[in-house]
Structure formats: structure tokens, C-alpha cells
Amino acid sequence: MVTALLLAAGAHAEHGRILLALAFVLVGAKLFGSLVERLGQPTVLGELAFGVLLGNAALLGGPSMAPLEASETFAILAEFGAILLLFEVGLESTPRDMMAVGIPATVVALVGVVAPMALGFGVGRLMLPGESWMAHAFLGAMLAATSVGITARVLQEARAIRTPSARIILGAAVIDDVLGLVVLAIIAGVIRAAGEGTALGVSGILVIVLKALGFLVGAILIGSFLSPRLFRHALALRSTGVVQALALAFCFGLAWLAAKAGLAPIVGAFAAGLVMEDVHFEDHLKRGEKPLHESLHALTGLFVPVFFVRMGLLVHVENFVKPGVIGFAVLITVAAMIGKWACGLVTPRGVSGRTVGLGMMPRGEVGLIFAGIGATLVLDGKPVVSPETYAAAVFMVVVTTMATPPLLLWSLRRDGGV
């Protein structure tokens, strides 16, 4: 009976769960965000903290969040948040702005991938001497990922997104994302091939690299050409809301293409934001259309907190507060922090190395995804990432992610730009 009613209402368990979760996330994010703001901290820290509290409520006798964590729809809504945030951030720059920081950003990104990988590999050899070099390399790759969402949000909240440091961080984080995913794909390929008793060919590696690079260059070149033409032709459409619809379609379309090229959808969303400029839809605004940033604001207001609360939700405190794990966890966390801090050593004059190093630090959900893939890869009959290593990786992700907002805000304030 109840089933029939809920079905009749088009609201079986998953529909209800998502509605309730959104209501909770909206209220909780505002309460916690407001609280940390009073303490001079960025709102995003409050959202992360609310997520951690929610995710570990069962430890305090509250309800289990396991069904919400496992919900694919909730994951997609969270991803919308990340996509819309990076699109919004991309809108604040043009390809020319990014080109201007192209060389220093690439250098920073290379250091930001190589240094953590080397340190992670070293920690692996030291602490897990029984494992093969491939397991050590995978550990290194896990430390290489940068999650640009947290940093982008802090820079945005501090109104520092147009500073040279911010541009270098964003450019480097995007390049880093590309490099990190390429490295991951190569190592995972090598391990899989080893599991099958073969070796990953050079052509296989080349395909991965070319797809990723092809997407980035293609998206920016073709996108810059298409965007103004798209909006000009759209003047023929008389409906209202054309700018918002086209801009979002462009953003979602490039995010989809990025995923097809083996990259994170947020890389595509950022590229879409980069190539789209206010001047492209000037004529629409004259006709009374709402400016894009106004309509985006409402969407990010709903979905961005979902992303950060969900990121907190995925943290299982009980997993890494164990004597056997905590030492290893601290060691790889230090390696992860020093590795990214090294980025600050190669910034050009006039750009705060401290800010860049801190901005590159958070691993966020990218680190969790890397660790999750490692747990499914099998080498010599056991997973490349053991449960203990996984717990340590989660600890590293939590610390680098939660520590970044306050540290980065502090650094931006010391830079004097805020």
C-alpha cells in the first residue's frame, strides 16, 4: 500500500532521499558557513565540516548516511556543483589571460606532479618494502592530483580570482589535472597489463596523452571560434532565457566532451567558461536578457554546497583513527604537502610562492577517486591499494583539503590583496 502510494507520487525511496538531503544540505551549509564566517574562515570550510558531521552522525548515534553516499543522483548533483563552480571561475578569465601565465603555470604544474610522485614513491619504498615498484608508483600518483574546486572557491570568496597568483594556480591546477589523469591512466594501464602478463605498449600511452591534449587545445581553439557565432545566431530565437540556456548547454557539452577524452568534466567546464565572454551575448542583454553571472549565481547557490557537503560526507573518521594506519597516514600527508609546497619554489617574481603552493595543496575528491581506482586494481593477487593504504590516502585527502581554506585565506591576506 505504502509502496503503491509512494510510487503513485513518483517518489520512491531515492526521490524522497534526494529531496530531504537537499533541504538538509541547504540549511546545514548556511548554518555552518555562517558560523565559520564569524570565525574569519571561508564558508567552504563550514560546508566541509557539516558534511563530515553528517557523514559520521552514525558514530554519535545518528542515522546512517550510507544510502545517500551510495546515491548516484546525489553524486551527479554534487558534480553539477563542481562543474558550475569551475564554469563560473572560468568566466572570470579569458584564454588570453591564461596564455599570459601559460609558461609559469606549466612549470608549476610539472613540479606539482613530479615532486609529490617522487616523494610518494619514496614513502612507498620505505614503508611498504614488500610491494612491487608499480604499487609505489601508484602511491606517488595518488599524491599528484590537485582538486581545484576548493582553491577556486576560496579565491572566489576572497575576491582574489583575477590576481596573477590565482591565474597561475588555476592554470596550473587544470594542467595538473590533465597530467595527473594521464599519469594515473598510464600506471593503471601498466598494472593491468602486468596482471595479464603483458606490457602496455607505447601506442596505448600515446593515445591517452593525445586525447587529453587534443581536448584541451581543441576546446579552447574551436570554442573561441564557436561561442560568439553561437550567440549571434541565437539572436533569431525570441524566447527569454536564451543566454542562460545556451551558456549552460555549452558548459555541459564541453564537460561531457572532457569526460569522453578521459579528463575530469570540470576541466571541460573551466574551458567553456574561459572561451565564453560577456561581449558574445551583449546584444542579448540589450534585449533584456539577464546577465549570465546572475542566473549562474542561483544555480551555484544550490549545487556548490552539495559538492562540498558530499565531499565531507565521504570522510569516514573511524577508518584512519587506528594505531597501525596513523603513522603511515601522517607520512604520506607530509609528502603530499611538501610535494605541492615545492610548486611555490618555481613561481615567477611578483607572485606569492606561498599562496601558489597552498593553492595547489587540496586533493579533494580527485584523491579519493584515485585511491578508489587503486583499490580495484589487482597485482600479484592483492589490491594495489590495501585497505590500510586507502585509509591513509583518505587521511591525506582530508588534511590537505580541510587545511587549505584557512591557510590559503591567511596567505592571501598576507599577500595584501584581500
Place this chain on the structure above:
Amino acid sequence: MVTALLLAAGAHAEHGRILLALAFVLVGAKLFGSLVERLGQPTVLGELAFGVLLGNAALLGGPSMAPLEASETFAILAEFGAILLLFEVGLESTPRDMMAVGIPATVVALVGVVAPMALGFGVGRLMLPGESWMAHAFLGAMLAATSVGITARVLQEARAIRTPSARIILGAAVIDDVLGLVVLAIIAGVIRAAGEGTALGVSGILVIVLKALGFLVGAILIGSFLSPRLFRHALALRSTGVVQALALAFCFGLAWLAAKAGLAPIVGAFAAGLVMEDVHFEDHLKRGEKPLHESLHALTGLFVPVFFVRMGLLVHVENFVKPGVIGFAVLITVAAMIGKWACGLVTPRGVSGRTVGLGMMPRGEVGLIFAGIGATLVLDGKPVVSPETYAAAVFMVVVTTMATPPLLLWSLRRDGGV
């Protein structure tokens, strides 16, 4: 390899599918909406038509939309659209406005449930003489559902939402929704009990009725009390976006509660909109918060087209264009139209009966859900709703849904209000 990459990108098939679907829906809805607008038709008709085209693309050699149709996430995004639309519509009225049309709306709703049920029962006896009275009653119940989304959208597009006819239609549609779901739950209960060789007790029926009524009365009374207090206390929160976050949390929360009470989530969203008034967050606006309707506009711009395109997507043309089905289909469609047209006979003086009758006509997704439940109910070893009856029900839903926007707009224009 590809799997690893897509996973690494957080974008396995479902994530990619949803991103691509949204990009398509946004562009397609604007193109088709703009096209029908030039023909003097409401935009929503273009969105429905685009959905039908997309859903039947496979017939023309295009790709199959089966995975998108089956996607739970896409269904939830579409439901967001309906929820946000009804919330927005509810915001344009107050409980007092609705009370003022309470008696005529209730009379219209009662006629709108009883007349189609009686006609549907009659068609069942005539065309399916071999079936039991319960199957005939279920056929009647299928014709009773009103889908307020289409009508609300047309009224909104025509800027007629504050007219007396509009208030009667909206009030009646909500009451009708409640009555329809209660009737469905009772009949489904009777059929299930018969299948088990027992009978549904009076207490079982009472619980269904009381939960539904309890929700409606409770939501409006408690909501009216809570809403101003909620926003007043929220003045303590210094973050931006508080109005939007709280209003959406209130809307999603009531939608969830409605589902828990066995009603459609959109009934809860409408109630949330009714009780919330601009004056409740006046002080927030003075602090520089965006007015609620502005932020809602961006959200409805994204999700409402998803709802209508998806509704078109679910129409499988090949199922009811069959000689054995079409006669029966036409007959129940006529019964469904006459049944709701009867609503127009009981409207008070000064309110256009034609407009009210047409406004109550669309069955939309509610009719599809009813038919779907019937297909899962078993009586004497066969489904209560046979594949042929299901196809006929889909035809009825399509015709009443697609015919409403142009007819209602024509009627509103003749009323002279537009």
C-alpha cells in the same frame, strides 16, 4: 583502460549521459519553444514536441533513448522541474487567495474526479465486458488524475495566473491530485486484498484519507506559522544567499513530506509556495539579498524544460498506432475529455467554465504513473491494465496533454484576460 579513465574522471556512463542530455534538452527546448512561439503557441508545447521527437528518434534511424528514459537521475531532475514550477506558481498566491475560491474549487475538483471515473467505468463495462468491476474501476481512476504542471505553465506564460479562473483551476487541481491519489490507493488496495483473498478494511482506507488530508491542512496551517519566523531568525545568518537557501529547503522539505503522506511531491511544493510570502523576507532584501523570484527563475529555466521534454520522451508512438488499440484509445480519450469538461459546468458566475474545463484536462505524467501501477497489479492471474489498455491510456495522456496548451491559450484569449 577507458573504464579507468572515465571512472577517474568521475564520469562513468550515467554522469556523461546526464550532461549530454541536459545540453540537448536546453538547446532543443529553446529551438522548439521559439518555433511554436512564432506560431502563437505556448513554449511548453514545443518542449513536449521536442521530447516526442527525441523519444521516437530510433523510429527514424536515430539513437535509442531507452537508457535516458530509464535513468533515475534524469527522472529526479525532471521532478525538480515540476517541483520548482509548482513552488513558483504557489508563490503567486496566498492561502487567503485560495480560501476565497475554496468552495468552488472543491466542487470543480469533485466533479473532475467523479465524472471521468464514471465515464471510464462505463467504457470499461462496454469494451472489456470480460473483466471484473475492479478492473473497470481502475480504468476510471486512471482518467481522474489531473497534471497541474502543464496548465500552470500555460497560465504562467499567458500571465493569467492571478485570475479567478486560474485560482480555481490551481486549487481544484491540487484537491483533485489529492482525491485522485486517494482513489488510486484505495482501488489498488482493494485489488491487492482481492488477490490475497481478503478485503481492504475500512481502517486501511481511513489511514490513506487521513494522511493525505492531514498533510494538506497541516502544511498550510503550520507552514503559515513557521515561514515568517524562519526568515526572521535567519537574519542572524550573515552569509549571502540565505533567502534562496531557506526557501528552497522549505520547498524541498514540504515536497518530501507530501511524498511521505502518500501525495505527489508537487502538492507539497505548491503548499510551500502558498504559505511563503515576500513580506517574510523583506528585511533580507533590504540587506541586499536577491528577490526570490529572480533566483528561482534561473533554476526553473534549467529544470522545467527537463520535465516537459522528459514527458514527451516517454511517449512511444509505435505502441498506440495499432488497429486493435486505436478505437479503444479514442473512446477513453473522449471519456477523459468529457469528464473534465464537465468541471466547467459547475463554475461560479463570472468564471469561464470553458477555461476551467480545459485547464483541468491534461493528465500528463500522473496519468502515466497511474497506468504504470495498474500494469503491475494482478487480478485473476493477469494484469489489471493489459498492454492494450496501457497503450490506450498513453494515447489518452498524450492527447489531453498536447491538446491543452493551444486550447487553453485560445480560451484565455477569448476570455479577454490575455
